[in-house]
Structures are given as C-alpha cells and as structure tokens.
Amino acid sequence: MNGQVMQLTIQAPAKVNLILKVLGRRSDGYHELATLMQPLDLADTLTVRLGEPGLRLTCDKPELSGENNLVVAAARSYYAALGQEPAASFELTKRIPIAAGLGGGSSDAAAALLALNALHHGALEPQRLAALAAGLGADVPFFLAGCTAWCTGIGEQVEPWPDFPLLNLVLVNPRFSLSTAHVYQQFDFYWTNPPQPIRIKRPLRKAPSIAHLLVNDLEEVSLREHPILGQIKETLSKTGARGCLMSGSGPTVFGVFADAAQAGKAAQSLRTQDRWWVRSCRGVRA
Numbered sequence: 001m002n003g004q005v006m007q008l009t010i011q012a013p014a015k016v017n018l019i020l021k022v023l024g025r026r027s028d029g030y031h032e033l034a035t036l037m038q039p040l041d042l043a044d045t046l047t048v049r050l051g052e053p054g055l056r057l058t059c060d061k062p063e064l065s066g067e068n069n070l071v072v073a074a075a076r077s078y079y080a081a082l083g084q085e086p087a088a089s090f091e092l093t094k095r096i097p098i099a100a101g102l103g104g105g106s107s108d109a110a111a112a113l114l115a116l117n118a119l120h121h122g123a124l125e126p127q128r129l130a131a132l133a134a135g136l137g138a139d140v141p142f143f144l145a146g147c148t149a150w151c152t153g154i155g156e157q158v159e160p161w162p163d164f165p166l167l168n169l170v171l172v173n174p175r176f177s178l179s180t181a182h183v184y185q186q187f188d189f190y191w192t193n194p195p196q197p198i199r200i201k202r203p204l205r206k207a208p209s210i211a212h213l214l215v216n217d218l219e220e221v222s223l224r225e226h227p228i229l230g231q232i233k234e235t236l237s238k239t240g241a242r243g244c245l246m247s248g249s250g251p252t253v254f255g256v257f258a259d260a261a262q263a264g265k266a267a268q269s270l271r272t273q274d275r276w277w278v279r280s281c282r283g284v285r286a
Contacts (some may be wrong), residue, residue, distance in 0.1 A: 006119050009047045012111035013039040013284060014102040015142065016169065016247040016254050020216040022187060030154045031184060033138070036213075037103075038148040038167060038283040044108055045093040046071065048115040053085060059092040070136060074109040077132045078116045082123055088116065097277060099177030101248030103139045110143030130158070139248075146286030166283035167210070168263040170241070172232045172270060173252045173277040178222060183249035186221045210256045211243035222250040229253055232276065239266035 019036040026032055055075050059065045066072075071090050079086040090112065096104030113129050124132075126144070133140035138155035148164035151157060223229050223246070232253045233244040240262055241255030257263040260282060267280035 006050045007047065008115045008119055009045060010111045010115045011043040012046055012096075012104070012107040013041065013043040013143070014096045014104060014107065014171075014281075015039050015139070016102070016171075016245075017216060018167075018214060018245070020218060020248065022184075022217045026154075030138075033152065033155055035151050035155065036148070036161075037139075037142050037151060038164065039107075039143070039146065039285070040102075040169070040171075040281045041284045042096060042102075042171070042279055042281045044096050044104060044111075046108060046111045046115060047091040048112065048119060049089045049091075050087060050119050051089065053087045055086045056089040057092060058090070059094060061094045061098070064092065064094065064098070070105045070109040071112045074112040074132070074136055074140075075116060077135060078113055078124070081128060081132060082120065088119075097173045097177075097252065099179065100173050100252045101178070101246065101250045102171070102252055103143070103248065106137045106139035107143045109133070109136050110140050113140075114144065130156070148283065148285070162285055166285065168257045168260045169281050169283070170236060170239075170255045170257065170263050170267045170270070171247075171252055171277075171279045171281060172236065172254070174226070174228050174232065174275075175277055176226075176251060178226075178250045180249040183218055183221055186225070187218055214243045214245040214256075216245050216247075218249050219246040222246055226251060235270065236266070239269055241266070 015037045017035050017037050021034045023032040055072050057065055057069050057072050075088055096102050117124050130141050133144055134156035141156045141158050142149055142151050145158050145160045147160050147162040149161055150159045229251055236244045236255035241257055244255045246253050263280040267278050270278045
C-alpha cells in the first residue's frame, strides 16, 4: 500500500426472522435450523481504515469497544486467511439494539469481512468469505448475501431469495436484552428431541398470507419467561399489523404492515407511550 491509508464506510443491516424452525440438536451442540430472514434499512455503520499494524476498534457504545467485539474476530480470521499481519482500525456506530434478536453483532462481523475484502481488492473469493463467516456465527453468512434468504444447517447454507417481497415493519424492543445461548438452553429443556430430525418444506417465496407465514419455535420460550412480549404482540395487532412475531431469540417483536404509511403511523402511536424502543423500517436488498 506504500504507506497510503485506505478507508471504506459500510452499512451493517439488521434482520428479522420471518420463519425460524429448530429442527434438532446436533452432536456438536449446535442446532439444526431452517430460517427465512430479511435484512432491514435499520443499520449500524462501520468505517474501516487500513494503516498501522494491529487491530483496533472504537464504538459509540463503550462496552462494545475493544478486542472482544466480533468485528475484531472477523478481522483476525480475514488476515489469517490472507496470510498477512493485521493492519486495520474500525469505527462502529450502533443503531441496532444489542442482544435483541436482530443480528447486529453478526451483521457487523459480515460488514468487516466485506469491507476488508473490498479494501484488499477482492483478495478472497466469495466462497472463502462465506467459510470465514460460518466460523464466526450462525447468522454471519446470511449478511453476506445482501437480500432475503432461506438458511439451513446452523445457518451457514444460504439460498438467496432476491425476489421475495420487501416488508414494511414496526420493531418493538422492551429495552432489555436476551442471551441467545440461554434461550436455546431453555428450548432444549422444554422440548424433547425426537429420534429423527424434523423435516419441513420451505415456504413459497410469495406467501399467500403473511400471518400464516410467520413462525418462530423460540418464541414460546421467551414469552413464557417474559410475558411482556405477548403484550407487545397484542399491541402491534391492535395498531393494524397483519402479523406479529418475535425475531430470533428475542426480545424484539415485529409487526408487518400493509405499507410504509401504516407502519409509520403505528410506530408514532407506540412511541407516545414511551415504554419501549420503537422503530419503523423496511426490508432491503443490496
């Protein structure tokens, strides 16, 4: 690079799970999944600079700064695959709530991989990036696709569905976080694994009714421990949502609305109650 500092700013979108089926627990401790996810126009911002040796991360949420962030883990894996010593710094601006079922940390990691590869002139092929992403977390490979996708395995098998309708949503977070590991542990406790993995057919890409499409096997666990999530679903339904669901392991709940105007009106109504974090948003594709 001849000492020249190179810089790139990239958006790291949130996601919602429109379908999340837990098909069984594997011998390695991971869970076999089938999930339909859509990225959103709610996004963190990651600025990557190449320059001084080492890896550094600063974040507007101080508790996320430092070497334990998944962004740094992604950078370490990238440079190891590249066979070079790391030389990058990262500035992360968070807009996605933390530990909220919206994939913020995974998206940040995917954004780091994409930005570093762009700054290094596409040194790693897409298949190599996908393999690195799978080693970082179940949702990370999805965020490389940049569109709605059907994901299986532990999430690493990604089939993009770029023609899936982009939904108008209202996200509601009760201002507390949930541990993904804890929710899965409770799911395993309440649910006895059958001797053979459950098989499901993937849905049609253009579902006849969003209310019939939405399903999340983890929702029952989180609603049992936090009844407020059920109240949020009821409130969203009363504001005109065509369907409501918890995303991921929660606790964020989303409602699907007919159009952006209805979503915006519902979000404004919910904000006046000043009880929860509320955001209207829309699905996106790269």
